Amino acid sequence: MESPAPRHFLRTIIEEDLREGRVDEVVTRFPPEPNGYLHLGHAKAISVNFGLAEEFGGRCHLRFDDTNPEKESQEYIDAICEDVRWLGYAWAGEVRFASSYFDQLYAWAEHLVREGKAYVCDLDADRAREFRGTLTEPGRNSPYRERGPAENLDLLERMRAGEFDEGSKVLRAKIDMAHPNMNLRDPILYRIRKRSHHQTGDRWCIYPTYDFAHGQEDAIEGVTHSICTLEFEDHRPLYDWFIDNLPVASRPRQYEFARLNTSYTVTSKRKLKQLVDGGHVDGWDDPRMPTIAGMRRRGFTPAAIRRFCEMVGTSRATGVADVAMLEHAIRDDLNAHAPRAFCVLNPLRLVLTNYPDGESETLTVAKHPSREELGSRELTFGRELVIEADDFRESANKKYKRLVLGKRVRLRGAYVIEATDLEKDSAGRVTTVYAQLVRGTLGEDPADGVKAKGVIQWLHAATARPATVRRYDRLFTDPSPDRDEDFLQYLNPESLVVMDGALVEPAVAAAAPEARFQFERLGYFVADRCSHNPAAPVFNETIGLRDSWSGGEGQGA
RNA sequence: UGGGGUGUCGCCAAGUGGCAAGGCACCGGGUUUUGAUCCCGGCAUUCGCAGGUUCGAAUCCUGCCACCCCAGCCA
Numbered sequence: 001m002e003s004p005a006p007r008h009f010l011r012t013i014i015e016e017d018l019r020e021g022r023v024d025e026v027v028t029r030f031p032p033e034p035n036g037y038l039h040l041g042h043a044k045a046i047s048v049n050f051g052l053a054e055e056f057g058g059r060c061h062l063r064f065d066d067t068n069p070e071k072e073s074q075e076y077i078d079a080i081c082e083d084v085r086w087l088g089y090a091w092a093g094e095v096r097f098a099s100s101y102f103d104q105l106y107a108w109a110e111h112l113v114r115e116g117k118a119y120v121c122d123l124d125a126d127r128a129r130e131f132r133g134t135l136t137e138p139g140r141n142s143p144y145r146e147r148g149p150a151e152n153l154d155l156l157e158r159m160r161a162g163e164f165d166e167g168s169k170v171l172r173a174k175i176d177m178a179h180p181n182m183n184l185r186d187p188i189l190y191r192i193r194k195r196s197h198h199q200t201g202d203r204w205c206i207y208p209t210y211d212f213a214h215g216q217e218d219a220i221e222g223v224t225h226s227i228c229t230l231e232f233e234d235h236r237p238l239y240d241w242f243i244d245n246l247p248v249a250s251r252p253r254q255y256e257f258a259r260l261n262t263s264y265t266v267t268s269k270r271k272l273k274q275l276v277d278g279g280h281v282d283g284w285d286d287p288r289m290p291t292i293a294g295m296r297r298r299g300f301t302p303a304a305i306r307r308f309c310e311m312v313g314t315s316r317a318t319g320v321a322d323v324a325m326l327e328h329a330i331r332d333d334l335n336a337h338a339p340r341a342f343c344v345l346n347p348l349r350l351v352l353t354n355y356p357d358g359e360s361e362t363l364t365v366a367k368h369p370s371r372e373e374l375g376s377r378e379l380t381f382g383r384e385l386v387i388e389a390d391d392f393r394e395s396a397n398k399k400y401k402r403l404v405l406g407k408r409v410r411l412r413g414a415y416v417i418e419a420t421d422l423e424k425d426s427a428g429r430v431t432t433v434y435a436q437l438v439r440g441t442l443g444e445d446p447a448d449g450v451k452a453k454g455v456i457q458w459l460h461a462a463t464a465r466p467a468t469v470r471r472y473d474r475l476f477t478d479p480s481p482d483r484d485e486d487f488l489q490y491l492n493p494e495s496l497v498v499m500d501g502a503l504v505e506p507a508v509a510a511a512a513p514e515a516r517f518q519f520e521r522l523g524y525f526v527a528d529r530c531s532h533n534p535a536a537p538v539f540n541e542t543i544g545l546r547d548s549w550s551g552g553e554g555q556g557a
Numbered sequence: 558u559g560g561g562g563u564g565u566c567g568c569c570a571a572g573u574g575g576c577a578a579g580g581c582a583c584c585g586g587g588u589u590u591u592g593a594u595c596c597c598g599g600c601a602u603u604c605g606c607a608g609g610u611u612c613g614a615a616u617c618c619u620g621c622c623a624c625c626c627c628a629g630c631c632a
Contacts (some may be wrong), residue, residue: 006579007571033632067629127632134628136559170630180560182628191630210632217558232563233629256562258625263568311580313570315563319623325581335594369594401592410590443590453589479568520591549592 004253005051008314010255014056014225014520026058030084030091031098031214031228034076034198038083040290040305040326041267046261047309048228049091056276059092061221065215066099067424069197077198079554083292088302098213101220105208106160108216108246109171109189110207112151117245118189119145120155121172128170131177132185138178139185145174150408151448153434159192162205166192183238187211215232215239225250229259230316260312263479267291274421280491281475285530287540288495289473298472299516299542301337304330304448323474334516334524339367339374341508342412343519343539345469345499346385349432349461350415355383360460363442364377365413377507380460381414385504388521391456401454408438410452416441457520465509467537469499469525488548502539509537547557 017023028049034041035329053060062084066072081095121144122129133139146156152171156360159169171190179185191211196202220224226239233256265530266272267290275281275289284291287298292511295305309331329483391402391409408418421434438446445451454538459473478490511534515527523544532538 024597031632035632056628060587071631117603128630134559137628138559169629171629182560188630194628207630209630212631228632230562231626232632236561258563288611311569314569315582316564317563318569319563319569320579325569325596328581349624369589369591399592401603412590415591416590445590452590457591518591518593521593522591523593545591545593 001332001468006310007120009313009316010052010225010227010257011055013255014052018056025224026053027061027222027224028053028058028227029061029063029096029183029218029221031217033065033068033072033082034080035068035071035073036076036269036373037272037284038080038292038319039267039272039413040262040265040292040295041260041271042083043087043227043292043305044309044312045227046084046087046089047306048257048314049093050084050308050469051306052225052227053092054089058224060089061093061223062091063221064198065097065210065214065217066097066197066199067210067266069193069195072198073076073107074198075549079293083296086296086302087292087305092347096221097160097199097448098217099197101213101217102200102204102208104105104456105213105216105233105318108248109154109156109208109212111246112173113156113428114149114169114395115151116174117151118173119147119160121145121186122168123170124167130185131181131419133177135182137525141177142172145186148338150273156190158479159190159206163192166194168192171236172211173241181234183234183243187238200349206505211235211238215242215252215254216246216248218252219243219250222250223252224250226254228254228256228316230256230257232256246482256316257314258316258318259484260309261318262323263320263385264323264474264476264481264546266476266482268348268482271482271487274488275475278488280488287470287472289360297526297529297540299334299514299524300330301333301516302557304333307333308324312435315451332548334518334542338516338518339377341367341466341505342368342379342459343469343502343504343508343522344386344388344391344399344457344459344464345502345522345524346389347459347464347470347501348389348392350387350417350428351421351432352385352437353420353434354436357383359383363414369457380506381462382462383459385411385458386464387411387456389456390431392402392419392430392439394430402456403433403435404453405433408446408452410441410455411458412455414442414458416446416452427508437495454521455521459505459518463506464503465537467502467509467539469539469541470500470528471497471499471541473497481492504537510534511537516542518545 030049048058116392122144142442170188172186175184177185190206194205221386236254308326361377392406396404415436417435419435423432475495476490477492481487481490511527513532524542527537528538
């Protein structure tokens with residue numbers, strides 16, 4: 001069912017590079033900064049980088065771009081590794097770190113100084129901004145720009161030794177303060193940060209910037225195609241400048257693609273944090289979060305996420321993918337793989353008056369309608385059952401295909417029944433439905449020719465197991481919650497509805513955490529990774545079944 | 558009014574001079590013991606706009622227009 005990967009510009013570039021011998025092996029890398037949790041947008045970058053390497057028989061490195069100790073931590077490193085692994089990708093070799101190249105990077109900085117291509121600048125941040133100019137006006141040269149190599153070398157060494165305060169000095173490349181591309185107006189290579197680093201401890205108090213580090217990291221690792229998002233496009237000339245001016249061992253090339261945006265979703269780190277800190281969700285792995293951890297807990301499969309990334313394609317045009325595509329991907333995967341089971345969210349008592357009291361029988365029902373190899377399950381059937389309250393009406397129009405008083409319905413995998421009577425409480429709500437079992441309808445249509453109107457799921461009252469079922473819906477009601485600074489106004493108040501009185505089949509209650517099911521006629525559900533256990537089952541709704549009825553006109557009462 | 562990008566169906570996206578793939582969504586119809594799945598059919602005389610080159614253009618040229626990114630000692 002995996003359709004062939006669509007052609008896109010990166011594939012074309014790689015094919016040509018291979019064909020024309022510019023590279024012998026494709027080497028890519030996924031370079032997250034360990035300063036937050038991975039989300040759907042990262043899944044896209046992961047899919048592109050690992051996917052391309054896989055497809056062309058090359059390799060992909062997992063490399064943490066840890067050049068800024070201020071906001072990074074080991075906790076994120078561990079979480080990111082876990083997420084990448086869960087998505088089903090294996091990085092080549094060990095996990096890598098920009099920080100393990102700090103010695104080399106420093107040596108290269110000295111090289112540039114010796115060549116007269118870098119200098120130590122004493123301008124503070126505010127002054128530097130003034131000298132940088134604006135988008136339409138050129139900048140001016142720093143008064144420190146003409147320091148000689150010897151002085152610069154000495155100053156750089158003393159920066160490294162910790163002799164200067166944070167912000168008092170930086171190392172800059174000497175390029176062109178009037179360049180129309182702001183990135184080339186003497187960019188910063190090193191800044192002073194007297195912070196200990198999660199990998200290198202207190203060994204350094206100066207840290208390289210992204211620009212001075214990334215391309216060289218790629219060159220050290222032999223990365224051939226350094227794939228990033230569009231906002232780095234303006235940095236490419238600088239990326240190339242370092243590669244051209246340093247004695248690096250290989251020649252990586254940077255390519256950019258449009259980052260993934262998805263409708264009804266926010267992925268900015270700041271906004272996700274706001275959702276967590278504001279208590280609008282239950283944490284970074286809340287099943288409504290577009291984080292990898294959240295989607296995992298929601299019941300998404302790695303295959304579906306990967307498929308979605310392929311479906312959306314890879315281009316240079318910024319756009320918004322319809323979340324319906326993601327929903328399609330997960331339904332498609334789960335429809336094929338998830339075993340079927342019965343769950344009743346709002347139980348309504350059903351008594352079969354012509355079924356012998358105290359007796360029961362065991363029915364065998366397939367776990368999947370079209371995949372016999374998935375086997376079958378056994379269900380107890382008896383006089384007292386429960387059905388979904390929504391599946392019974394005292395009266396209804398012809399479009400209602402469930403149980404109606406005086407009419408017939410098929411109990412899925414079991415018999416046809418006919419509702420004969422009901423009981424109500426003082427509030428007028430139906431508490432019990434009485435029905436007659438139509439004999440000879442197990443696997444057969446009624447002999448009298450009066451067919452059942454529809455099919456509903458059911459559970460044996462005495463053996464069904466209570467469960468908590470969390471029904472989830474889109475977190476936002478607006479397709480572009482991101483367009484507003486006040487995105488919280490679009491929060492969907494019904495993004496989570498907890499069903500406390502649900503019932504499930506005994507075997508379902510006993511399932512392992514992360515086991516996935518299709519609860520027939522409802523949707524796909526997963527045993528919660530964190531809180532599910534056989535004594536107190538908890539299921540999260542991954543996605544509902546497509547429904548061409550409830551939203552539309554056909555709703556018959 | 559600096560530089561860099563992007564504009565093909567409601568959304569994503571192929572296409573690189575020979576006469577508009579595909580997916581999602583949507584709308585019909587069929588099958589069905591899940592109002593699911595599955596199956597069949599429909600869905601851009603038109604490619605941001607205007608000119609031009611050509612027998613022929615979404616693809617080449619010119620000029621417009623719209624939108625996105627860049628002025629962190631973030632990545």
